[in-house]
Amino acid sequence: MTLVKQPKINLPKSGLETFLSWIGLLTIIATTMYLILTYGSLPAEVPAHYNGAGEVDRWGSKAELFLLPLIAFFVIWLPITWLEKYPHTFNYLNLREDNVEFQYRNARLMMNVMKTECAILFSWLTFQDIRIAEGGADGLGPWFLPVFIVVLFGSMGIFIVRMLRA
Known part of the structure; x- marks a missing residue:
């Protein structure tokens, strides 16, 4: 088989892609609603940053809590959803x-999975920020960062292996 230029093909989204997109979006919406509902009872200062061990190393204004859902939607979910429509613009090693x-x-499913993982991550971080501010937890815990890295890069690795085997 010969290598080909990247043709523009209209491929409808799979059921899994649609499901994952909705999960990511609904997670962001639910987290934002929870934040709005609990906002009035939160202390003036809340966790704003964590070190590698998952311990709070900076406290900030409770208004900063809105940054994570905003970033999750406007910087991750929305742009990646748009990019998923143009798989012919991605770089491929083995296109025939x-x-x-x-x-x-x-490639489109990989983008979708990573988008959903990031939406869930940002929502979980927002939820944990609220729990810590309310005294329900001390930090993210030492396993947070390693688990997140394994999940994100593990799923990416699965899709790269699939790409190379095709």
């Missing part, structure tokens, strides 16, 4: 006539 559709679907 017989695997173009698979490669596009695989």
